[in-house]
Amino acid sequence: xxxxxxDTKNYSTEAxxxxxxxxxxxxxxxxxxxxxxxxxQATAEGTIILRPATVEAIRDDGIDKGDVLSTARIGAIQAxxxxxxxxxxxxxxxxxxxxxxxxxxxxxxxMEVTVETxxxxxxxxxxxEGVTTGLNVIWDMVKAAEKDDDGQYPVARLEDVxxxxxxxxxx
Numbered sequence: 001x002x003x004x005x006x007d008t009k010n011y012s013t014e015a016x017x018x019x020x021x022x023x024x025x026x027x028x029x030x031x032x033x034x035x036x037x038x039x040x041q042a043t044a045e046g047t048i049i050l051r052p053a054t055v056e057a058i059r060d061d062g063i064d065k066g067d068v069l070s071t072a073r074i075g076a077i078q079a080x081x082x083x084x085x086x087x088x089x090x091x092x093x094x095x096x097x098x099x100x101x102x103x104x105x106x107x108x109x110x111m112e113v114t115v116e117t118x119x120x121x122x123x124x125x126x127x128x129e130g131v132t133t134g135l136n137v138i139w140d141m142v143k144a145a146e147k148d149d150d151g152q153y154p155v156a157r158l159e160d161v162x163x164x165x166x167x168x169x170x171x
Contacts (some may be wrong), residue, residue: 021078026064032091034119038121039169044127045112046161048135052107054145059104064075069109072141073100076113076134083129093119098130107155111135112164117169124163 046087050058058068065071077098084092097116113130115123115128135158139146146156 022037024061030089030091030121035120037118037120037171039116040122041114041116041165041167042110042122042124042127042163043114043123043164043165044161045110045129046131046135047108047110047159048138049108049155049157049159050138051147054142055104055107055109057145058109058142063145065139068138068141069102069104070150072102072111072134072137075137076081076100076111076130079133080113080130083126086129087125090125091119091121092122093117093123093126093130094139095123095126100134109135109138109161111138114165121170122164122166122168127163128161132158135161 042083045098057063061067077100079086080098081095084090094119095115096113099114101112103112111131111134114132115126115130117126139156139158143153143156146153148154
């Protein structure tokens with residue numbers, strides 16, 4: 001898994017480069033109807049920081065709620081398929097494949113989600129939705145182990161959620 005931290009690129013900041021607003025500044029969905037269908041793939045990743053004892057319990061299948069990583073994988077795939085319902089300007093796209101993987105370290109779990117589609121618009125939002133939901137599923141399943149005596153989460157946090165790769169190829 002890679003950490004895409006290259007923030008030295010130049011980005012346009014002109015308002016007329018925004019595609020989800022009209023001339024008066026009102027939100028609008030982008031019209032992709034005239035675009036050609038293209039094979040597309042996007043990968044996103046993110047990390048949840050946890051107590052080492054919690055990560056060990058995940059590894060040992062010792063979390064009372066069940067198999068944490070399998071449940072997170074299912075949640076991620078389900079979220080990918082429903083992204084258009086939760087992100088207001090997101091198009092409903094045909095998902096052709098979803099791949100998930102985990103890297104379990106001493107005090108963290110990193111999740112990677114790769115989404116594929118053939119269509120008129122990209123699938124990076126679907127990959128991000130998959131990663132964030134998968135990580136939230138992990139949090140939900142381990143929250144009893146992560147809470148302190150005051151019911152707070154002093155260690156648990158999500159970090160480094162990003163799109164790490166985006167590709168498109170003509171069909």
